[in-house]
Amino acid sequence: MTIDDLHRHLKTASQTLTPQYTRLFHGRGNTYGAYRFLTVDSIDKVLFAVVFDANAEEDAIVSMLHTFYAEEKRWEALVVQQRYLPAAPASVIAGTFPDETFAIENGLKYHVNFQNAQNIGFFPDMKIGREFIREHAHGKNVLNLFSYTCAFSVVAMHTGAKQVVNVDMNKNVLSIGRENHRLNGIDTKNVEFMPYNILKSWSRIRKSGPYDLIIIDPPSFQKGSFAATSDYEKIIRRLHEFAAEECIILSALNAPELNSDFIKTLFRENAPEFQYVERLENLESFPEIEEERSLKNLIFRRRI
Secondary structure, three states, rough: OOOOHHHHHHHHHHHOOOOOEEEOOOOOOOHHHHOEEEEEEEEEEEEEEEEEOOOOHHHHHHHHHHHHHHOOOOEEEEEEEOOOOOOOOEEEEEEEEOOOOEEEEEEEEEEOOOOOOOOOOHHHHHHHHHHHHHHHHHOOOEEEEEOOOHHHHHHHHHHOOEEEEEEEOOHHHHHHHHHHHHHHHOOOEEEEEEOOOHHHOOHHHOOOOOEEEEEEOOOOOEOOOOHHHHHHHHHHHHHHHEEEEEEEEEEEEOOOOOOHHHHHHHHHHHHOOEEEEEOOOOOOOOOOOHHHHHHHHHHHHHEE
């Protein structure tokens, strides 16, 4: 793929744009040759590009994006984030930031912040996982582990969940989670926000159980708090303590180096009463040359 090819790809992808968060180009899956270091998204009124690795073509790509932005006249700002630099700075290349910018998905809105280090507050590749929760959360008591900015909770409460308990040790992201509920007109009287280290807070988590639906969506690695290779099984071993008799689990993993069998084996060895049901399909807009390196959303159901 050349820069001209990339330009044509973006023009084609933008023809059917809606206000929803849309991945226009996903190079991270290695399906576009040398451009694995680049992603381009349409987020509300912002065209947002992320450069993951230093590259000799970066200046030329930014110039092409500026041309594309000017041609389309769809957005109020072009923002480029350099993830490979300390603090992952984001620069406004053209236009000005809108007063507010939202990730819009299936009629719901979520706050995003382009000045956040690395993550802007919303993970678009998890759309299928959120749709699964929307289909299964009605009337359920839901536990959302590693809740981040609580997008799963917003979806669950919007679809009629009985209660949602969000657990994340980062108080700041939980505060954004509260705002995401308010943004969508959701009463939070039946929503809990627990700013705790999950691995040290089992007694607190049990108090609001048992849970009919549990979401496990951890980072693959977070220095000093969580490593999927050693800590994921600590959660699975505890599931029997707070899961309802027919509990459904959405077990997520976004570590390219770990495949689906890693999670399946952990369940088989540590929680055999939870039977594997299926792996959810990923979005077509996030192509991956090796499927097992992509996001893994695995569904398990408890049978007693």
